[in-house]
Amino acid sequence: MLRYLTKRLMLLVGIVFVISVGSFYLIHLLPGNPATVILGFGATPEAKAILYKQLGLSKPIYLQYFVWLGNILHGNLGISFISQTTVSSVIRSALPIDGEIIIISQILAFAAAIPTAMRSARKPDGIVDRVLGATSFTLLSIPPYILIVVLVLFISIKLGVSATGPSAYVSFGTDWITNLESLSLPAFTLATGSFVVYYRVLRSDLIATLQEEFITMARSKGLSQRRIMWRHAFRPSSVALLGAASVNIGGLLAAGFIVQYLLQIPGLGYTLILAINSSDFLVVQGIVLTVSVLVVAVNFFFDFIINIVDPRISRE
Amino acid sequence: MSNFSLEDAALMVERPEKSEPLGLFFWICVFWVGLNIFGAIFANVLPLQNPLFGNYNAVNVGPSLHHLFGTDDLGRDILSRVVYGSRVSITVGLGAILIGYGIGAPLGMLAAYRRGRFDAILTTIMYLLLAFPAIIATIAVLSFWTPRSLFKIIVVIGIASVPLVYRVIRTATLSVATKDYVIAAKVQGATDRRILLKELLPNIAPIALSFFLIGVATIIILEGALAFLGLSVNPPTPSWGNMINEARTVLSQNVWLAFFPSLALCLFLIALNFIGDRIRSHFDVTEVKL
Amino acid sequence: MSDDKLLVVKDLTTTFATAGGDLTAVAKVSFDLERNETLGIVGESGSGKTVLSRTIMGLQPRVNTTVTGSSIIDGFEVVGASENDKRTIWGTEVAMVFQDPMTSLNPVMRIGKQIDEALRVRLGMNRKDAKARAIELLELVGIPSPAQRYNAYPGQLSGGMRQRVVIAIALACSPKLLMADEPTTGLDVTIQAQILNLLDELKERLKMSVILVTHDLGVVATRTSRIVVMYAGRIVETGTTRDVFYHHRMPYTRALLESSPKVSNKSHTRLVTIPGRPPNLLDLSPGCSFAPRCKYATGQCHSERPELRPSIEPGHAFACWNPLPVNAEATLP
Ligand SMILES: Nc1ncnc2c1ncn2[C@@H]1O[C@H](COP(=O)(O)OP(=O)(O)OP(=O)(O)O)[C@@H](O)[C@H]1O
Ligand code: SF4
Ligand SMILES: [Mg+2]
Numbered sequence: 051m052l053r054y055l056t057k058r059l060m061l062l063v064g065i066v067f068v069i070s071v072g073s074f075y076l077i078h079l080l081p082g083n084p085a086t087v088i089l090g091f092g093a094t095p096e097a098k099a100i101l102y103k104q105l106g107l108s109k110p111i112y113l114q115y116f117v118w119l120g121n122i123l124h125g126n127l128g129i130s131f132i133s134q135t136t137v138s139s140v141i142r143s144a145l146p147i148d149g150e151i152i153i154i155s156q157i158l159a160f161a162a163a164i165p166t167a168m169r170s171a172r173k174p175d176g177i178v179d180r181v182l183g184a185t186s187f188t189l190l191s192i193p194p195y196i197l198i199v200v201l202v203l204f205i206s207i208k209l210g211v212s213a214t215g216p217s218a219y220v221s222f223g224t225d226w227i228t229n230l231e232s233l234s235l236p237a238f239t240l241a242t243g244s245f246v247v248y249y250r251v252l253r254s255d256l257i258a259t260l261q262e263e264f265i266t267m268a269r270s271k272g273l274s275q276r277r278i279m280w281r282h283a284f285r286p287s288s289v290a291l292l293g294a295a296s297v298n299i300g301g302l303l304a305a306g307f308i309v310q311y312l313l314q315i316p317g318l319g320y321t322l323i324l325a326i327n328s329s330d331f332l333v334v335q336g337i338v339l340t341v342s343v344l345v346v347a348v349n350f351f352f353d354f355i356i357n358i359v360d361p362r363i364s365r366e
Numbered sequence: 367m368s369n370f371s372l373e374d375a376a377l378m379v380e381r382p383e384k385s386e387p388l389g390l391f392f393w394i395c396v397f398w399v400g401l402n403i404f405g406a407i408f409a410n411v412l413p414l415q416n417p418l419f420g421n422y423n424a425v426n427v428g429p430s431l432h433h434l435f436g437t438d439d440l441g442r443d444i445l446s447r448v449v450y451g452s453r454v455s456i457t458v459g460l461g462a463i464l465i466g467y468g469i470g471a472p473l474g475m476l477a478a479y480r481r482g483r484f485d486a487i488l489t490t491i492m493y494l495l496l497a498f499p500a501i502i503a504t505i506a507v508l509s510f511w512t513p514r515s516l517f518k519i520i521v522v523i524g525i526a527s528v529p530l531v532y533r534v535i536r537t538a539t540l541s542v543a544t545k546d547y548v549i550a551a552k553v554q555g556a557t558d559r560r561i562l563l564k565e566l567l568p569n570i571a572p573i574a575l576s577f578f579l580i581g582v583a584t585i586i587i588l589e590g591a592l593a594f595l596g597l598s599v600n601p602p603t604p605s606w607g608n609m610i611n612e613a614r615t616v617l618s619q620n621v622w623l624a625f626f627p628s629l630a631l632c633l634f635l636i637a638l639n640f641i642g643d644r645i646r647s648h649f650d651v652t653e654v655k656l
Numbered sequence: 657m658s659d660d661k662l663l664v665v666k667d668l669t670t671t672f673a674t675a676g677g678d679l680t681a682v683a684k685v686s687f688d689l690e691r692n693e694t695l696g697i698v699g700e701s702g703s704g705k706t707v708l709s710r711t712i713m714g715l716q717p718r719v720n721t722t723v724t725g726s727s728i729i730d731g732f733e734v735v736g737a738s739e740n741d742k743r744t745i746w747g748t749e750v751a752m753v754f755q756d757p758m759t760s761l762n763p764v765m766r767i768g769k770q771i772d773e774a775l776r777v778r779l780g781m782n783r784k785d786a787k788a789r790a791i792e793l794l795e796l797v798g799i800p801s802p803a804q805r806y807n808a809y810p811g812q813l814s815g816g817m818r819q820r821v822v823i824a825i826a827l828a829c830s831p832k833l834l835m836a837d838e839p840t841t842g843l844d845v846t847i848q849a850q851i852l853n854l855l856d857e858l859k860e861r862l863k864m865s866v867i868l869v870t871h872d873l874g875v876v877a878t879r880t881s882r883i884v885v886m887y888a889g890r891i892v893e894t895g896t897t898r899d900v901f902y903h904h905r906m907p908y909t910r911a912l913l914e915s916s917p918k919v920s921n922k923s924h925t926r927l928v929t930i931p932g933r934p935p936n937l938l939d940l941s942p943g944c945s946f947a948p949r950c951k952y953a954t955g956q957c958h959s960e961r962p963e964l965r966p967s968i969e970p971g972h973a974f975a976c977w978n979p980l981p982v983n984a985e986a987t988l989p
Contacts, residue, residue: 061493068494072503079510173719187643191635193587195594195607196628199614207618263759270715271774271825272746275739281773286764300499307505308594312614323595326509338506345499360764361809 058353065346070122073339074115077105077331088331089131097131104128104332122339128332130325137336140321145340147317150222151233151306155240156295162241163248163291168279170249171256182249189246194305198239198312205235219315236309240302247294255290259283289360296352300345392644395637402634406452415443429622436622444623447604448630454598454605455631458520458589459582463531465524467578470531475562475570477532478539489536492529500526501588508597516599519592523585534577538570572649579642583635590631606631662833662865663689663712667725668735670704670711670889674720676938681707683889684725689833694859694866696876696897698912699886702934705869706755708886709835712867713750714742730832747778751831753855755838757818761810767821768794768806774828793824798854816847823854830862837869852879873913877901882971885909888935888945891964895972905967905979908946944977952978 080087085101102108104126106117121128127137170179206215213220213231220228259265260283268282307319314320318337325333405412429436436444477485507522508514542548548565556565586606592598593607601608606627613624670682681704689695697705710716712727714734727734732745754760762770771790775781781789787806794802797820810818819839826834836855840848856879859866868876876883876897883900885893885908893906904910911930932949941947943958950957954977962975968982 065494065498069498072498073506076506076510079507081512187639188636191583191639192632193590193635195590196610196632199610199617199624199628202614203617203621203624263754263756264762266710266715267752267754267760267822267825268762270713270746270752272743272748272778272829273773274743274777277773277777282762282765286762300501303499304501304505304591308591311595322505327596331510334506334509338502341502342499345502362763362811 054357055354058350062346062350066343069339069342069346070119071115073335073342074118076335076338078111080331084331087329100129127336127339130330130333132325132328132330132333137333140333141318141336141340144316144318144321146222147219147233147310147315148303148306148319151236151240151310151315151317152299152302154230154233154237155244155302158237158241159244159248162245163252164284167249167252167256168284170253171260171283172275172279174257179253182253186246186249189242190250192242194239194243195308195312197242198235198309201235201239202313216312217314219313232313232315236306236313236315239309240305243305244295244298244302247298248291251294252287252291255287256283259287285359289356292352292356292359296349296356299348303341303345388644388648392641395640398633398637399641402452402630403456405449406456409446409450409453412449415446436620436626444626447609448606448626451604451606451609451627452630452634454516454603455586455589455607455634457516458523458598459586461520462523462527462585463578463581465521466527466531466581467574469525470528471535471574474532474535475539475566478536478543479558479562479566485536488532492532496529496533500530501591504588504592505595505597508592514597514600519589519598523588527581527585531577531581535570535574538573539566542566542569572645576642576646579638579645583638583642586631586635586638660691661688662691662693662730663867664728665712665726668708668711668727669724670707670716671722672717672720673722674938679937680940681889681937682711685886685889685891686725687884687891687894689865689867691832691865692859692863693882694856694868694880696880696883697867697869697886698873698876698883699871700912700930700934701871702937703871703886704889705871705886706837707889709752709837709867709869713746713752713833713835715746715752747774747829747831749831750833750835751826751829752835752837753819753823753826753839756842757815757822758842760822761818763810766807766809767813768808770821771825771828774825778829790824790828793828794821796827796858797821797824798850799824815843816851819843819847819851820854823851823858827858827862832864834859834864834866835869836866838871839868840875841871848875873901885912888937888940890945890975892946892976893974894964895967895969899967899969899972903967903969903972903982905974905982906976907950907952907978907980909974910980911949944975954978 077084077088084105085093085098085107089097089101104118104121105128106114109117125138127141129135130137130140133140166182170176170182173179202215205211211231212218213228214235218228218232220232222229265278265282268278273282303318306317307322309315310317310319311323318341322334322337325331325337473488477488504522504526508519511518511522543566548561551561551565589598589605590607590610593605594611598607599605601612609627610624610631613620613627617624665688666686668682668685669680672679672681685708687695697708699705707716711723712734713729714723714727714737716723718739723735725735729745729750732749734742734745761767768787768790771793772783772786775786775789776783791802791806794805799805799817799820805813805817810821813821819842823839834855839855840851843851852875855866855868858864868880870876880897883894883897884891885900885906887908893900893904893909895903900909901913904913908930915930930949935945935948941958943956943960944950944953944962947953947957956977960977962977964973964975966973967979
């Protein structure tokens with residue numbers, strides 16, 4: 051277990067290094083002198099000096115990386131030239147919104163996927179399984195940006211449900227009920243996408259697990275179907291489910307970006323798009339770096355949980 | 367589960383080699399994909415109205431014989447824009463996956479065939495890259511690498527897909543490369559080139575094709591997302607993604623404007639996913655986790 | 657008449673609907689079992705022993721499987737009973753020791769919990785009592801330092817130890833009938849004898865009846881009172897252990913005995929090898945299923961199926977058109 055974790059931790063460090071180099075290099079994809087592109091032509095000498103210090107622009111490129119990295123490690127991601135606030139404060143105020151949407155969507159997705167997958171696996175190819183299979187297949191082919199448009203059209207515009215449309219966002223601290231209302235459509239959209247993945251993965255894994263000899267063994271003990279499903283089949287299969295959730299997190303964030311953008315919810319996604327459109331590149335860079343590192347950290351965390359659920363993995 | 371009993375082995379051997387028939391719906395999907403590609407290629411030859419020309423006397427009209435799908439807020443013909451819009455989606459989808467396969471597939475096959483140090487190093491690199499969330503990487507690179515063009519979009523998505531293709535092809539090849547007939551061919555002194563092309567390639571073709579199609583579908587979804595974020599081709603060039611994006615501001619006045627490109631996109635995706643899924647189950651390849 | 661018997665099996669037939677057509681893995685099997693008796697079921701790999709023993713207790717797969725005939729365990733008709741009803745006898749009346757200890761334990765559940773579970777669900781014990789009883793059971797089946805092993809995962813135990821755990825689980829609710837399906841096949845030789853002796857000893861101590869399934873006649877020679885010989889899903893010979901060993905009439909029984917490792921050298925590891933291939937159950941001839949491999953086969957053997965008929969000893973029966981002579985005293989084992 052300890053050896054396994056050390057190995058994973060080393061891999062984590064390697065990945066974070068790759069991400070940091072990638073994020074650093076983004077600035078150099080900009081055509082021309084980064085300082086000019088980032089600050090525009092009319093920049094004051096003071097602003098330029100701050101940027102040069104932040105990015106180490108006067109030094110050779112590999113040294114620039116270390117200057118930049120040193121700043122990052124001190125929590126200094128630079129200054130947004132649009133809002134003139136620090137990038138880290140911009141991120142700090144936006145990130146919780148993404149967290150909230152994702153957590154709600156995942157609770158919904160698991161709550162829907164687990165019972166339906168169990169129902170399907172109990173009778174593969176039965177009528178319920180076929181209907182669920184066809185439904186999940188169709189949902190798989192509906193991109194989140196279409197789903198959210200449809201939802202907004204029917205729920206916010208046609209039915210007129212309050213606080214669900216664009217620009218309805220209110221922070222949790224101000225009014226938590228309206229806050230939940232305003233995040234309900236985004237969360238539902240993300241939940242649908244996750245549900246399809248979780249349902250399909252869990253279903254096929256459960257079907258395989260239910261063929262196992264130890265399931266027949268559990269039957270022969272006289273345990274109820276319910277108990278066999280939850281205690282004997284679900285636990286080994288949940289490893290596949292957690293794996294899917296872990297892989298899913300990147301796509302989830304990206305889908306969240308679009309949904310936020312459409313409904314003008316000031317999470318990371320909306321902030322990112324605004325920053326891209328206004329060429330606020332340090333904000334873009336900061337968000338890309340933060341999000342990538344978060345995704346990797348979440349993957350690592352899931353790995354750890356999978357290990358606890360299935361003691362076989364770390365032993366192999 | 368790694369262990370299985372003699373009984374299971376017996377069951378496996380005795381199970382007759384039977385594959386599910388492809389079915390009518392499969393062929394309908396093939397036809398649909400073919401039709402879309404045909405439309406994309408021959409859009410300027412087909413009797414369609416100019417997708418960029420607005421008729422200000424017929425703004426936001428619903429479907430009629432004159433405009434089968436209606437017109438948009440600038441009076442442009444939606445049918446024509448949907449057909450032209452498929453060009454962007456299909457070009458990006460195919461172009462990017464071809465880059466992904468062009469680089470990822472040979473590397474994956476070689477790594478699985480050679481094994482050893484080559485495989486170990488390459489696989490570690492690919493797994494490192496894989497950990498970088500591809501979608502976010504794509505958004506990041508495209509937002510910095512200006513000015514944007516269709517070509518850059520294809521290249522960025524294509525490169526981002528390389529590690530995924532590599533992993534799928536490597537896993538598929540590994541499962542074939544250890545089979546008896548491949549080992550027999552090796553022992554008989556067949557050249558590497560021959561084994562790779564004659565023994566391995568035909569055996570991984572179904573899974574490769576299946577993932578290819580599902581990959582195209584995934585990339586088309588991604589292109590749509592980029593269009594929403596303003597990172598894909600710029601209007602007025604129509605693409606399914608930017609049509610839906612433009613339509614959402616006038617949703618309450620003209621539903622058709624969002625409806626038709628959405629429908630076209632979803633139907634095309636369903637067809638691609640279904641064909642990919644069927645090919646996989648037809649050749650009974652176990653689900654490779656994508 | 658039959659209610660003093662623990663188990664009465666009559667015309668039991670199990671058919672699987674497979675992609676290649678209907679496959680009858682067990683066909684018209686009838687036999688019975690006294691209380692405190694040990695019965696052996698022998699036959700080559702694929703002869704239907706596992707399917708038969710599972711069908712007897714109603715544990716056959718729940719999909720694509722048809723069972724006809726009757727199997728009455730202590731007055732309870734298993735065939736046609738619902739899963740809910742069968743659950744009332746599973747564990748408490750009849751329990752099974754599975755063939756492969758590597759796959760029959762849940763790999764992600766501590767072994768103690770797997771024993772506890774039966775005690776708590778079936779016998780309504782509380783957590784504490786169940787744990788105490790589980791440790792007792794682990795001790796009973798000869799697992800050293802049971803209190804520590806209670807918390808082990810199956811992956812941390814050897815094959816022999818796992819099989820002991822499987823036996824402990826089967827014994828948890830004191831069943832009257834224990835089905836032991838090749839309990840030693842996956843284990844190495846010294847462990848095999850230990851496990852079999854353990855089963856013998858437990859049977860006496862707990863007053864159970866045991867059905868011992870095996871493809872190795874050496875295993876059943878000294879441990880059973882009666883033997884059922886199976887081929888292609890049917891009983892082809894049955895009788896007391898002595899009659900089957902020394903007065904068998906069916907050429908297949910003879911072949912099985914000849915190919916069986918001698919009891920003396922205690923090596924039960926070799927798989928039974930009889931010339932020719934086991935029959936394809938999807939494509940059986942109308943005659944004797946053994947005909948393609950039998951050196952005594954005649955035209956009748958290929959066209960007409962021999963039914964079980966009595967030999968001279970009481971309770972001894974065989975299915976063969978050209979049986980071996982009555983006094984074919986074998987020099988076997
Ligand atoms: N679920 C099933 N579906 C279809 N066929 C099955 C199924 N289970 C068993 N069979 C078939 O039934 C036949 C009898 O199998 P069974 O497992 O009972 O043999 P066995 O005598 O226990 O052999 P072994 O000594 O290898 O355990 C085999 O041909 C097997 O392929
Ligand atoms: S019936 Fe014929 S084929 Fe079958 S065992 Fe007897 S002699 Fe052999
Ligand atoms: Mg068996």
